[in-house]
Amino acid sequence: MAEQFYDFVSIQLDKNSKASLYTQLYDCLRELILSGKLGHGYLLPPVRKLASFLGINPGTVVSAYKLLEQNGYTYSRAGSGNYVAQIAGNAQDGPEPALIDIDLEIFENKSSAGDRPNCIDFASVMPTPDLLPIDDFKNVLIEVLDRDKGFAFGYQESQGFYPLREAISLYLKEQGVKAQADNVQIISGAQQGIDIIAKALLNFGDYVFTENPTYPGAIASFRSRGAKIIGIPMENDGIDIQELENKIRSFRPRLIYIMANIQNPTGYSYSLAKRNRLIGLARRYDAIILEDDYISELDFTDTPMAPLKALDRDQRVIYLKSFSKIFMPGLRLAFLLMPPHLVAKVLAVKHHSDISTSGLTQRAFDLYLRKGIWRKHIAAIHSIYWERYQTALNAIEQFLPSTVICHRPRGGLTFWLSLPEGLSAIKIVQEAEKRDVFLLPGTAFFPRRPPDRFLRLSFAVAGSEKIMQGLKVLGEVITENLQAMKK
Amino acid sequence: MAEQFYDFVSIQLDKNSKASLYTQLYDCLRELILSGKLGHGYLLPPVRKLASFLGINPGTVVSAYKLLEQNGYTYSRAGSGNYVAQIAGNAQDGPEPALIDIDLEIFENKSSAGDRPNCIDFASVMPTPDLLPIDDFKNVLIEVLDRDKGFAFGYQESQGFYPLREAISLYLKEQGVKAQADNVQIISGAQQGIDIIAKALLNFGDYVFTENPTYPGAIASFRSRGAKIIGIPMENDGIDIQELENKIRSFRPRLIYIMANIQNPTGYSYSLAKRNRLIGLARRYDAIILEDDYISELDFTDTPMAPLKALDRDQRVIYLKSFSKIFMPGLRLAFLLMPPHLVAKVLAVKHHSDISTSGLTQRAFDLYLRKGIWRKHIAAIHSIYWERYQTALNAIEQFLPSTVICHRPRGGLTFWLSLPEGLSAIKIVQEAEKRDVFLLPGTAFFPRRPPDRFLRLSFAVAGSEKIMQGLKVLGEVITENLQAMKK
Numbered sequence: 019m020a021e022q023f024y025d026f027v028s029i030q031l032d033k034n035s036k037a038s039l040y041t042q043l044y045d046c047l048r049e050l051i052l053s054g055k056l057g058h059g060y061l062l063p064p065v066r067k068l069a070s071f072l073g074i075n076p077g078t079v080v081s082a083y084k085l086l087e088q089n090g091y092t093y094s095r096a097g098s099g100n101y102v103a104q105i106a107g108n109a110q111d112g113p114e115p116a117l118i119d120i121d122l123e124i125f126e127n128k129s130s131a132g133d134r135p136n137c138i139d140f141a142s143v144m145p146t147p148d149l150l151p152i153d154d155f156k157n158v159l160i161e162v163l164d165r166d167k168g169f170a171f172g173y174q175e176s177q178g179f180y181p182l183r184e185a186i187s188l189y190l191k192e193q194g195v196k197a198q199a200d201n202v203q204i205i206s207g208a209q210q211g212i213d214i215i216a217k218a219l220l221n222f223g224d225y226v227f228t229e230n231p232t233y234p235g236a237i238a239s240f241r242s243r244g245a246k247i248i249g250i251p252m253e254n255d256g257i258d259i260q261e262l263e264n265k266i267r268s269f270r271p272r273l274i275y276i277m278a279n280i281q282n283p284t285g286y287s288y289s290l291a292k293r294n295r296l297i298g299l300a301r302r303y304d305a306i307i308l309e310d311d312y313i314s315e316l317d318f319t320d321t322p323m324a325p326l327k328a329l330d331r332d333q334r335v336i337y338l339k340s341f342s343k344i345f346m347p348g349l350r351l352a353f354l355l356m357p358p359h360l361v362a363k364v365l366a367v368k369h370h371s372d373i374s375t376s377g378l379t380q381r382a383f384d385l386y387l388r389k390g391i392w393r394k395h396i397a398a399i400h401s402i403y404w405e406r407y408q409t410a411l412n413a414i415e416q417f418l419p420s421t422v423i424c425h426r427p428r429g430g431l432t433f434w435l436s437l438p439e440g441l442s443a444i445k446i447v448q449e450a451e452k453r454d455v456f457l458l459p460g461t462a463f464f465p466r467r468p469p470d471r472f473l474r475l476s477f478a479v480a481g482s483e484k485i486m487q488g489l490k491v492l493g494e495v496i497t498e499n500l501q502a503m504k505k
Numbered sequence: 506m507a508e509q510f511y512d513f514v515s516i517q518l519d520k521n522s523k524a525s526l527y528t529q530l531y532d533c534l535r536e537l538i539l540s541g542k543l544g545h546g547y548l549l550p551p552v553r554k555l556a557s558f559l560g561i562n563p564g565t566v567v568s569a570y571k572l573l574e575q576n577g578y579t580y581s582r583a584g585s586g587n588y589v590a591q592i593a594g595n596a597q598d599g600p601e602p603a604l605i606d607i608d609l610e611i612f613e614n615k616s617s618a619g620d621r622p623n624c625i626d627f628a629s630v631m632p633t634p635d636l637l638p639i640d641d642f643k644n645v646l647i648e649v650l651d652r653d654k655g656f657a658f659g660y661q662e663s664q665g666f667y668p669l670r671e672a673i674s675l676y677l678k679e680q681g682v683k684a685q686a687d688n689v690q691i692i693s694g695a696q697q698g699i700d701i702i703a704k705a706l707l708n709f710g711d712y713v714f715t716e717n718p719t720y721p722g723a724i725a726s727f728r729s730r731g732a733k734i735i736g737i738p739m740e741n742d743g744i745d746i747q748e749l750e751n752k753i754r755s756f757r758p759r760l761i762y763i764m765a766n767i768q769n770p771t772g773y774s775y776s777l778a779k780r781n782r783l784i785g786l787a788r789r790y791d792a793i794i795l796e797d798d799y800i801s802e803l804d805f806t807d808t809p810m811a812p813l814k815a816l817d818r819d820q821r822v823i824y825l826k827s828f829s830k831i832f833m834p835g836l837r838l839a840f841l842l843m844p845p846h847l848v849a850k851v852l853a854v855k856h857h858s859d860i861s862t863s864g865l866t867q868r869a870f871d872l873y874l875r876k877g878i879w880r881k882h883i884a885a886i887h888s889i890y891w892e893r894y895q896t897a898l899n900a901i902e903q904f905l906p907s908t909v910i911c912h913r914p915r916g917g918l919t920f921w922l923s924l925p926e927g928l929s930a931i932k933i934v935q936e937a938e939k940r941d942v943f944l945l946p947g948t949a950f951f952p953r954r955p956p957d958r959f960l961r962l963s964f965a966v967a968g969s970e971k972i973m974q975g976l977k978v979l980g981e982v983i984t985e986n987l988q989a990m991k992k
Contacts, residue, residue, distance in 0.1 A: 147655025155658065156650045163643045168634025171642065171833040206693060206837075210859035217729055222709050238857035242704055346658040348864030350693075370725035372697035376863055377835030 023063065023071045025056060031072065038268045039074055040081035047082060051091050051102050060102040062092065089248065090466030103467070138488035139479040140457035143431050144347050146479055149402065151395045155346070158385040159378070166381060174377030176369045177361075178204025178353070182384035186353055189387060194324035195337065197355050203364050206375045207350040208310060208340035213239040215273070215308050215336060218360065218367045220245045225271040229257055231463030231472070233282050233310070236275050245273075249465055252281060254425050256288030259295050266303045274300060274307045278326040279314040283463045283474045284434045285427025293326050300334045306357075311339045315396050317429040318404050333357035341383060344431070344478075345395065351379055403431060406477040409485045414475075417493030419500060434460070435473040440503050441496065442470050449495045455488045510550065510558045512543060518559065526561055527568035528755040534569060538578050538589050547589040549579065576735065577953030590954065625975035626966040627944035630918050631834050633966055636889065638882045642833070645872040646865070653868060661864030663856045664848075665691025665840070669871035673840055676874060681811035682824065684842050690851050693837040693862045695797060695827035700726040702760070702795050702823060705847065705854045707732045712758040716744055718950030718959070720769050720797070723762050732760075734952055739768060741912050743775030746782050753790045761787060761794045765813040766801040770950045770961045771921045772914030780813050787821045793844075798826045802883050804916040805891050820844035828870060831918070831965075832882065838866055890918060893964040896972045901962075904980030906987060921947070922960040924983070927990050929957050933982055942978045 029046040031039055050056045062068070062083065069076040083100050086092040092100045163170055177183070183199035190197040205211045212235065220226065222244035228236065230249025240247055248265060251258045257276060276296070278288045288296070300307050309326045317323070327337035340352035356364055368374070386392050410433060414424050421438035437443055443459040450457060460472025475492075477485055516533040518526055537543045549555070552570065556563040570587050573579040579587045649657055664670070670686035677684040692698045699722065707713065709731035715723065717736025727734055735752060738745045744763060763783070765775040775783070787794050796813045804810070814824035827839035843851055855861070873879050897920060901911050908925040924930055930946040937944060947959025962979075964972055 142660075144660045147659050150655035150658045152650065152655050152658065156647070159646060159650075160643070163639065163646075168637035168639050171637045171639065171835045172634050173629075173631045174835045206859045206863075209857065213858050222731065235857055235860075238853075242854070242857060244709065348658045348661045348861075350859060350861065350863045366725075367729070370696065370722055370729060371700050371858070372693045372837060373722070374835075374837070376693075376837045376866060379863060379865075 023068075025050065026063070026068065026071065029072060031074065040078045040085070041268045043072070043074075043078060043082040044085045047086055048089075048091055051086075056102045058102055058104045062100040062102070064099065087467075093467070137454040137456060138484045138491075140455065140475045140477070140488055140492075143344060143476050143478045145345065145399070149399055150346055151391070154391045154395070155382065155386065158382045158389070158391070162378065162381045162385060170378045170381055172377065174374040174380065176374045177365050178202065178375065179377060179380040179384060182380045182387070183353075185384050185387040186355075190355065194328040195355065201356050201358055201361055203354045203356060203361070203368060204375050204380060205352050205354060205368065206372065208312075208338055208343050208352045209235050209239070210350075210371070211338040211340075211352050211354050212236045212275070212308070212310070213242075214364060214367050214371055215338075215354070216240050216243045216245070217371070218363045219273055219306060221272075224273070225269040227262065227265065227269075227271045227274045227305075228465070229276055229281060230465070231283055231460060231468075232275065232465070233277075233312075234462060234465075236310070237465045240273075240275070247465055252284050252286055254284075254286045256286065256292035257296065259292050259299075262296070263299060266299055266305065270303060271305050274305050275310065276307060276326070277310050277312050279311065279323055280317065280428055280430040282310075282312045282430075283432060283458075283460065283472075285425065285430050285432060286434075287323060287428050288326070290323075293329055297326070297329055297331075297334055301332060305334070306360075307335045309335050309337050311337065313344055313430050316344075316400060316403055316431065318400075318407060319428050322428075327355065333359065336360065341392075345399070349379060349383070351375065351383055403477070406480075406482060406485060409482045410475070410477045410489070413486050413489035417489045419493070419497055421500070422496060431478040432474050432476045435475060437471045437473065437496070438500065439471075441499050443473050444470055446473065446492075446495055446499060449499070450492055453491050453495070455491045455495075457492070510555075512537065513550070513555065513558065516559060518561065523757075525755040527565045527572070530559070530561070530565060530569040531572045534573055535576075535578055538573075543589045545589055545591045549587040549589070551586065574954075580954070624941040624943060625971045625978070627942065627962045627964070627975055627979075630831060630963050630965045632832065632886070636886055637833055638878070641878045641882070642869065642873065645869045645876070645878070649865065649868045649872060657865045657868055659864065661861040661867065663861045664852050665689065665862065666864060666867040666871060669867045669874070670840075672871050672874040673842075677842065681815040682842065688843050688845055688848055690841045690843060690848070690855060691862050691867060692839050692841060692855065693859065695799075695825055695830050695839045696722050696726070697837075697858070698825040698827075698839050698841050699723045699762070699795070699797070700729075701851060701854050701858055702825075702841070703727050703730045703732070704858070705851050706760055706793060708759075711760070712756040714749065714752065714756075714758045714761045714792075715952070716763055716768060717952070718770055718947060718955075719762065719952070720764075720799075721949055721952075723797070724952045727760075727762070736952055739771050739773055741771075741773045743773065743779035744783065746779050746786075749783070750786055753786055753792065757790060758792050761792050762797065763794060763813070764797050764799050766810055767799065767804065767915055767917040769799045769917075770919060770945075770947065770959075772912065772917050772919060773921075774810060774915050775813070780816055784813070784816055784818075784821055788819060792821070793847075794822045796822050796824050798824065800831055800917050803831075803887060803890055803918065805887075805894060806915050810915075814842065820846065823847065828879070832886070836866060836870070838862065838870055890964070893967075893969060893972060896969045897962070897964045897976070900973050900976035904976045906980070906984055908987070909983060918965040919961050919963045922962060924958045924960065925987065926958075928983065928986050930960050931957055933960065933979075933986060936982045936986070937979055940978050940982070942975045942982075944979070 031042045033039065035042065065076050065079045069079045087094055091103055093103050094100045180199060182204060183202040186202050187197040187199050205214060216239045220240065220243040224245050226240045226245045226247050228247060228249050229252045231252065237247060248269060250262045250265065278293060280287055311325050314325065325337055327335045337355040338352065342349035342351045354364065414433065423436040424433050444461060447457060447459045458474045460474060461468035461470060480488060518529045522529065549570065552563050552566045556566045574581055578590055580590050581587045667686060669691060670689040673689050674684040674686050692701060703726045707727065707730040711732050713727045713732045713734050715734060715736050716739045718739065724734060735756060737749045737752065765780060767774055798812050801812065812824055814822045824842040829836035829838045841851065901920065910923040911920050931948060934944055934946045945961045947961060948955035948957060967975060
């Protein structure tokens with residue numbers, strides 16, 4: 019054995035295994051990297067040499083190397099080879115925590131923006147307190163307390179207050195989704211929904227597919243279960259379905275986490291063709307889809323699309339919807355609509371996660387839905403945000419260089435901006451912050467080795483005037499950076 | 506190799522390992538049982554023969570066999586040997602779910618009791634709605650909504666509303682526990698606290714020690730993390746500390762979950778000597794103690810004991826306290842007081858579990874604590890429950906045969922009854938239920954192979970008259986069963 023292969027002697031590939039050779043090789047190399055046996059900066063052997071040492075096709079090594087790089091375990095230098103990247107954690111000590119920190123930082127950023135009165139906040143997607151329906155909600159709270167007395171604070175069944183589950187299934191039918199109260203599980207916000215599904219479905223080492231970029235809080239929950247996460251690129255008509263098909267065969271993910279309408283952070287929505295293919299692939303390869311309906315209420319087109327769940331004919335899709343995420347963030351209330359065969363399992367996990375969601379909140383929100391106040395509230399903020407959306411879009415055209423690419427989303431609270439080649443989004447964010455304009459670099463939304471060229475710009479907090487001011491500053495910062503690059 | 510040892514050829518013991526030989530052997534045999542290689546009813550080899558086959562001391566085999574039996578993997582028949590027990594799940598498919606079902610059934614039982622107006626409910630520990638402080642809480646809710654407006658529904662920091670964390674640290678100082686707001690984490694009920702600590706501290710395969718019997722919801726959370734659970738017997742002055750010391754050396758548990766004051770379900774409290782030894786052992790073997798303060802407000806003696814946490818000089822104890830479990834179950838509010846080095850980790854887990862606990866609930870409860878209404882409420886129910894405690898104790902003496910043993914707990918809402926040899930607690934519960942008296946068999950509180958001779962009798966729901974009636978019925982059922990046994 020040549021000495022240069024000493025580090026690879028532990029690799030054993032099984033040609034009779036269900037898993038393809040390249041994913042086996044990928045897993046072996048990944049383990050060697052995570053265990054620290056191949057340290058930061060280690061130069062992997064040339065493709066042909068490793069292939070010959072292992073007695074496999076060079077194409078197999080190429081595929082494994084490519085996957086390592088995509089998932090951030092290695093990086094390549096043109097003409098010089100593949101090197102092991104710096105790895106934050108060690109798989110044996112539980113999955114890498116780096117992403118949780120990024121996620122918390124988002125919120126810290128937000129607070130620090132909030133503390134500076136002259137700043138312009140394009141980072142937060144939380145509504146400002148003046149947009150929250152405080153009086154209406156106070157009235158339903160009082161009505162519930164007078165009606166239910168001690169029962170409002172008593173034991174609450176884990177699946178949720180039955181009348182609320184009924185009201186939700188009526189609400190869903192209006193969205194084109196067939197639903198029964200029996201298949202609805204009430205939860206304490208969308209994040210808990212993701213976490214509960216992770217606990218109910220994932221075992222250590224299972225694969226999960228997500229969109230890339232995606233919501234970092236979901237990645238944190240999947241990692242906490244010891245899942246292996248594979249990001250599939252987003253395109254402006256939905257996930258890269260060809261790439262999904264290529265990967266699903268080899269990895270057989272248990273779960274696919276997606277946002278079909280107005281994705282966070284890109285704002286992209288799936289075409290009907292991609293919706294159907296996604297469901298077909300999930301059926302063929304026996305995967306469950308978790309659809310996070312982040313913000314479809316804020317579709318500004320004349321033809322809003324139904325959730326993916328509306329197309330789900332053979333119970334492949336879990337539908338997750340929050341009532342609080344955007345509209346009353348402190349309320350912590352959401353629900354899961356589940357395939358019937360998962361109801362009992364998810365209920366058991368909810369029970370050992372926190373027994374039940376606050377009964378008082380559930381009872382008050384039930385009334386809020388049934389009285390139609392929710393619909394009224396959504397209509398009110400819809401028109402406020404529609405105005406800001408247009409203002410922001412105009413300001414982007416007016417103030418940003420034409421080389422900054424902005425896709426026009428169907429709705430939502432954010433724009434996803436792609437910077438010209440050579441600019442660093444992190445640097446732009448830092449420089450804008452010095453001029454009191456806060457926004458997020460896209461890096462926060464990529465689980466691994468994020469590209470440094472995207473910005474997420476939210477208009478949830480800033481009014482029209484501040485949107486114009488802030489985009490003017492951002493335009494100046496980008497232009498200055500472009501000029502500095504030319505020198 | 507003799508053919509009878511064919512099944513054991515995979516066992517490999519490492520004399521140089523840190524783990525003792527008997528725990529290694531225990532782990533190997535356990536794996537063989539869980540993988541199904543040794544099926545239900547399989548007769549294990551005689552001690553001396555297996556010892557000789559493996560080249561180890563017979564005492565090592567005896568210890569491993571004993572542990573297998575204690576943890577429910579085998580049962581012994583006098584003079585005939587050790588047999589593999591029926592195992593509910595398979596470790597590979599995630600830890601056995603049986604216990605979660607038992608736990609849910611507890612609540613179902615409770616509801617079915619509630620639906621029958623003539624029944625007597627000794628099962629539930631939930632207060633009846635008339636005991637809940639509904640008007641006081643409504644007033645603080647309205648005060649908070651008027652004071653904080655939209656902020657009451659806005660974004661809530663994950664560690665919890667700072668003024669509430671401050672109010673809690675003041676409250677703790679009165680209980681003899683030094684606390685700072687920075688080390689307090691607000692959570693959505695005690696169950697979530699246990700679940701978050703499990704997620705923050707436990708990796709797949711870690712050992713957890715619990716009292717035996719214990720709270721089943723805790724076991725469910727530990728199992729969900731893939732932890733191996735070892736129950737240490739409870740004695741009426743606290744955990745069997747000698748057994749704990751014997752086991753801690755070999756298993757090096759990451760976590761020890763205990764209730765030092767008025768344990769659930771036994772009602773036993775730890776002596777001061779055992780408290781100190783427990784903390785000393787945790788220090789020596791680098792374990793973290795999770796102290797669940799279930800119900801110490803309801804100590805009916807003149808000399809209530811401080812939490813274990815009050816003795817924690819080198820940050821070994823996480824203190825968990827619910828404000829809602831017993832007094833306002835639907836509220837979902839509790840806190841963790843943590844060693845400073847765990848604060849960031851627990852905060853990250855809280856964040857990916859459900860972002861934060863309802864801000865409105867936190868703000869209202871903050872006011873409730875600061876205005877002293879909590880103290881007033883506890884004083885009121887203290888006297889109601891003290892009366893029921895005495896009534897129940899008298900009725901037990903009057904109506905139950907003297908062979909039923911009842912330890913007198915310092916307080917709480919339940920009595921733990923031990924039936925005479927030969928009676929089945931499950932049968933007694935079933936027969937009492939036919940006569941409209943509901944109580945819980947102790948079996949629900951043992952993680953494995955529960956002894957069928959304990960009853961947990963709660964006086965949280967029944968008033969004095971019903972307590973007398975119900976215990977009269979229970980006494981009749983037990984006496985009839987004793988007589989039937991003699992025949």
